[in-house]
Amino acid sequence: MRDLPSLKSLRAFEAAARNGSLTAAANELCIGQGAISHQIRILEDNLGLSVFVRKQHGVELTPEGALLFASCNRAFDDLEGVVQHIRPRNTQKILRVKVGPFFSMKLIAPRISQFLAENPGLQIHLSHLETNTPATGTADVIIDYCLHPPPARFSQRLLRERLVPVCGKAIWEAQVDKHDLLCGNRLHYRGLQEWQSWIASSGLRLTPSRQDLIFDDQHIILEAVKEGQGVALIDRTMVEYELRSGQVCLAHDHFYEPNETYQFVCQEELFRTKPVTKSFLGWLLQEIGDRQRRYAEIAHVGTVG
Structure with a gap:
C-alpha cells in the first residue's frame, strides 16, 4: 500500500498552489473555501509541516510546498494525458x-x-x-x-516578437519631425523595460518621453495608439491589418526582439x-x-x- 496523502487533499493543494488562492481553487473545484482549507489542513497534518504561508491576498508556497507542487503538477499532467488518450x-x-x-x-x-x-x-x-x-x-x-x-x-x-514603434495616422501626418515623435507620449505594456531596450538597441539619441503611460492590456494600448494618444511598441505580426489599412503607421522601422x-x-x-x-x-x-x-x-x- 502506498504511503501517500489522500487524492482529495492533493487535488485541493494543487489547485490552490496553481491559483495562488484558496478562493480561486474552491471556485475551480466547485466546492466551498472551507472545504479547501479543510483538505489543506488534512494534508499538512499528514506531512507534519506547512505547505503554504497564508498572505493577506492569497497563499504562498513554502519550500517544501513548492517541491510537492512540482511533483503533483507532473503527476496530474501525466494522468490527464493518459485519460485523454483512452x-x-x-x-x-x-x-x-x-x-x-x-x-x-x-x-x-x-x-x-x-x-x-x-x-x-x-x-x-x-x-x-x-x-x-x-x-x-x-x-x-x-x-x-x-x-x-x-x-x-x-x-x-x-x-519571436519584433517590436516596432507605431502611432496613429493623424499624429504621424501632423508631426514634421519624426525623431521628435518618438520622444512624445510613450505607451508601455506593464513596464518601461521594452522601450528602454528598443532605444538602446536602436542607437538613437532620444530625450526622455514627455509622458509615460503604462497599461496591462494590449488591446487598450492599440486602441490608444489609433486614437492618437502616443507611440507604442507592438509586434509587427500583431498589427499587420492596422498597418495595411492605414489605421497606424510605423514611427521607425528599427525592431527589438525580446528574449x-x-x-x-x-x-x-x-x-x-x-x-x-x-x-x-x-x-x-x-x-x-x-x-x-x-x-x-x-x-x-x-x-x-
Whole structure:
C-alpha cells in the first residue's frame, strides 16, 4: 500500500498552489473555501509541516510546498494525458486551447474558420490564459509566452516578437519631425523595460518621453495608439491589418526582439495520439509565416513622406 496523502487533499493543494488562492481553487473545484482549507489542513497534518504561508491576498508556497507542487503538477499532467488518450474517439473532435487574449484576437480569430473548414466536425474551445499564469490546466494546447518552455512536454516556437514603434495616422501626418515623435507620449505594456531596450538597441539619441503611460492590456494600448494618444511598441505580426489599412503607421522601422517567445505547448503523448493537435500547430505556423512574408508589402507604410 502506498504511503501517500489522500487524492482529495492533493487535488485541493494543487489547485490552490496553481491559483495562488484558496478562493480561486474552491471556485475551480466547485466546492466551498472551507472545504479547501479543510483538505489543506488534512494534508499538512499528514506531512507534519506547512505547505503554504497564508498572505493577506492569497497563499504562498513554502519550500517544501513548492517541491510537492512540482511533483503533483507532473503527476496530474501525466494522468490527464493518459485519460485523454483512452477516452472514446469522439473526444478527438474537441481541441481545447488556452492562449493570451491579444494573440487569440490578432492571430487566431481572423482566419480560424479556414482551419475549421479543413477539419469538419471539430470543436475548438478557446480560453484565455494570463501571460503570467503557469501553463497548466485541462487544455490540450497552451500557447505560452515564456523565456523557456515547460520541461517534459512537446513545445514548438511559434513567434519571436519584433517590436516596432507605431502611432496613429493623424499624429504621424501632423508631426514634421519624426525623431521628435518618438520622444512624445510613450505607451508601455506593464513596464518601461521594452522601450528602454528598443532605444538602446536602436542607437538613437532620444530625450526622455514627455509622458509615460503604462497599461496591462494590449488591446487598450492599440486602441490608444489609433486614437492618437502616443507611440507604442507592438509586434509587427500583431498589427499587420492596422498597418495595411492605414489605421497606424510605423514611427521607425528599427525592431527589438525580446528574449521571451510564444510557444506551442502540449503533452508529448497527446501530440502523438491526437492528430488535430499537430494539424493545429501546422496551421498556426502557416498563418504566422504568411503574415511575416507580407512584411515586404508594408515595409515602408508610414515611413515614406
